[in-house]
Amino acid sequence: MNVLRAPLLPLRAGLAQIGACGIFLFRILRALPLSLRYLRETVRQVYFVGAMSLVIIMTCGLFVGMVLGLQLYHTLSIFGGTAALGTVVALSLYRELGPVVTALLFAGRAGTSITAEIGLMRATDQIDAMEMMAVDPLAFVVAPRFLAGIIAMPILASVFNSLGILGAHLVGVSWLGLDNGTFWSNMTANVDVWEDVINGLWKSTAFGAVITLIATFQGYSTAPTSEGVAYATTRTVVFSSIATLMIDFVMTAFLM
Amino acid sequence: MSATPASDGANPRADALISIRGLSTVLNGKTIFDGIDLDIPRGRITAVMGPSGTGKTTLMRHITGQLAPDAGEIRVDGQDVTRISRDALFGLREKIGYLFQNSALLTDYSVFENVAFPLRQHLKLPEAIVRNIVLTKLQAVGLRGAADLMPSELSGGMVRRVALARAIVRDPMMIIYDEPFVGLDPIALNQILKLIRTLNDTLGVTSILVAHELAAVRRVADRIYLLAGGKIVAQGGPDELARGGTPWTQQFFNGEADGPVPFHYPAPDYATQLGLAGGKP
Numbered sequence: 001m002n003v004l005r006a007p008l009l010p011l012r013a014g015l016a017q018i019g020a021c022g023i024f025l026f027r028i029l030r031a032l033p034l035s036l037r038y039l040r041e042t043v044r045q046v047y048f049v050g051a052m053s054l055v056i057i058m059t060c061g062l063f064v065g066m067v068l069g070l071q072l073y074h075t076l077s078i079f080g081g082t083a084a085l086g087t088v089v090a091l092s093l094y095r096e097l098g099p100v101v102t103a104l105l106f107a108g109r110a111g112t113s114i115t116a117e118i119g120l121m122r123a124t125d126q127i128d129a130m131e132m133m134a135v136d137p138l139a140f141v142v143a144p145r146f147l148a149g150i151i152a153m154p155i156l157a158s159v160f161n162s163l164g165i166l167g168a169h170l171v172g173v174s175w176l177g178l179d180n181g182t183f184w185s186n187m188t189a190n191v192d193v194w195e196d197v198i199n200g201l202w203k204s205t206a207f208g209a210v211i212t213l214i215a216t217f218q219g220y221s222t223a224p225t226s227e228g229v230a231y232a233t234t235r236t237v238v239f240s241s242i243a244t245l246m247i248d249f250v251m252t253a254f255l256m
Numbered sequence: 257m258s259a260t261p262a263s264d265g266a267n268p269r270a271d272a273l274i275s276i277r278g279l280s281t282v283l284n285g286k287t288i289f290d291g292i293d294l295d296i297p298r299g300r301i302t303a304v305m306g307p308s309g310t311g312k313t314t315l316m317r318h319i320t321g322q323l324a325p326d327a328g329e330i331r332v333d334g335q336d337v338t339r340i341s342r343d344a345l346f347g348l349r350e351k352i353g354y355l356f357q358n359s360a361l362l363t364d365y366s367v368f369e370n371v372a373f374p375l376r377q378h379l380k381l382p383e384a385i386v387r388n389i390v391l392t393k394l395q396a397v398g399l400r401g402a403a404d405l406m407p408s409e410l411s412g413g414m415v416r417r418v419a420l421a422r423a424i425v426r427d428p429m430m431i432i433y434d435e436p437f438v439g440l441d442p443i444a445l446n447q448i449l450k451l452i453r454t455l456n457d458t459l460g461v462t463s464i465l466v467a468h469e470l471a472a473v474r475r476v477a478d479r480i481y482l483l484a485g486g487k488i489v490a491q492g493g494p495d496e497l498a499r500g501g502t503p504w505t506q507q508f509f510n511g512e513a514d515g516p517v518p519f520h521y522p523a524p525d526y527a528t529q530l531g532l533a534g535g536k537p
Contacts, residue, residue: 121363129360132320133374133422134346140377 024217027138028146034136035143042144042151049110049145049212050152054159056109057102061160064101065167068092072168073176082178086187089168090161094191094200098161100248103207106153107240111215114145115236118219119229127220142216146209153208154201161200199255206247211240273298273430273462274319279328281314288314289325290486296464301456303465303473303494306483307508307517312466313357315483316432319464320352321345333429350378353423353431353461357438359415361407361422367394368403371422378426393421397451413444420451430462431455437469445472452476470509474498482508484517 035042068089076082118141121127130137165187172178191197215236222232274296281288288311296302304312317323318330321337330337335348361370371390375381381389394400397417407415416436423431433452437445453476456463467473473480474494482490482497482504489504490497497505507515523529 124363125356125358125360126362128322129354129356129362131322132349132352132354132356133377134349135373135377136346 020221021213021217024220025213028143028213028216031136031138031143032147034139035147038140038144041140042147045144045148046151049106049114049148050156053106053109053152053156056105057156057160058163060101060105061098061163062167064097064160065089065093065164065169066171067167068097068164069168069171069176073172073178082172083182083186085168085172085178086165086183087190089172090165090187090191091196093161093164094196096200096248096252098157098164099200099204099207100244102153102157102160102204103211103244104241106149106156106208107211107215107237107244110149110152111211111236111240112233114149114212114215115219115222115233116229118142118145118216119222119232122220122222123224123226123229137220142220145216146212149208149212149215150205151208153204153211157200157204202255203248203251206251207244210243210247214239214243271297273333274464275329275331276319277329277331279315279318279325279330281311281318281323281325283314287486289328292328292483292486292488294481294488296462297479298462299456299460300478301452301463301465301476303467303477303480304483305466305468305470305473305480305508308468310483310485312483313434316354316434316464316466320349320354320432350374350426351429353426353428355416355419355423355431355433355436357435359419361415361419363407365407366403367399367405367407367410367418370407370418371425374422374426389425390421393425394418396424396455397421398447411444413440413447416440416444416448417451420448424455424459424461427459428461430464432464432466434466435468436465437467437472445469449476470511484508489516 069085072085072088073082076085076088118127121141127137127141130140169183173180173183218232218236218239222228272295274294276292276294279289279292279294292315304315306312314323318325319332319337321340324338328338332348333351335344337345337348340348361367362373365373368390371393372386375386375389391400391403394403397420399414399417399421402410402414402418407418410418420436436448436452440448449472452463452465455461456476465473465477477494480490480492480494480497481488484504490500490502492500498509503516506512507517513519
């Protein structure tokens, strides 16, 4: 009996985690109206998870765009299609790379700090202290970070996309000598605002929600020890990355 | 009018702010409380003492509704905290000041903002009034000059005094001090002791003091409950308990290493575990 059960135990634990995370989401949503009172806290969090992530997002966006430009230019030149460089770069960024890479960076940069911060607040009784001062920590601590993730992610992804296109332009036009007008006109003719840009933004909004949900959940339910916080931070990155890629596939299938 | 003092004397429960009946708790398979009855009188300093790990903090968590017991009734100011709604519980907590073992200051906020936190969250007061209240409370704990510092810049004793200022900022009806003396030097300890006594006398609050420093507790407490092994093993005034002859009080007040509170954590038979029983190697 135990032999049969043993492999199922991690599965059961995993399902229990997902269930607990679902209940946690429900509790956040219930605390959202109350959290509107803490608008200032939400703005502060948008600054922390959004503005403070700008440097890494911009740097990575620029280099991803430059690599794309370089790789695609050589591939396209085989078929004599270098004129399509702008289009291909923009489409891959808007549809996939922008939202997904931004989400992975966001999980590493903002997700971990959210988990560690809430985890340490838990470990040092700050969460309990708020409860004792009749302040709902879900409304004051968790919901503002959750909202901040949803607000910041699409903006960060847009910045990433813009820098990516700039990077591809730098390589394709300034370095490899592609015609400037061709680069831009082909791009604007073939990239659709609704199909490509807005759908990409939907994706990044969803990623922002999922990553901050996982990050806050891991921090909130961490064991109040240094080891517990360390594990929770690791789990945030692992689960966020997996969730991002899985949701990306599902959303792509539906949005196509 | 003459009935009031008479009923006070005859029935101490009528005067109790907190009244606990039949409290039982099992945590991780370990019995923490086994049918405890306990009353905390209004306007007095009641100390809950006992060896580490007897559930003193757990008892405070029950009283404040942070943790639900397995059985029993906990009435605080007439309300059963095990049954009331979250809103009612939050309403009750607004009237309770809680000093955490590790002070639990919000590390992102300055001393001033920490003390102002409960005011800002619950009352819409003009900034000038918030400022005056906070400075008054900081003055009471002697830290008005530290208002602009961050918690990380304070010493252990100062952190605890800031936490105390935060606990009293809304003039609560009751203050719970959870291990307020741990890790304090003699000067800081005396300062905290003096504050506990002064606050109790001037504000007329009910104070619950969780501690195991006997010498300190004897100086302020009006009444002491001694918890051990999931039960209340002794209760009474400090001097009464010090004189009292139960084995529990003897061991605790004389600091004996072994006695009714065993030195050894429950374990299987020593010889068996070492493989010496029954002649086996």
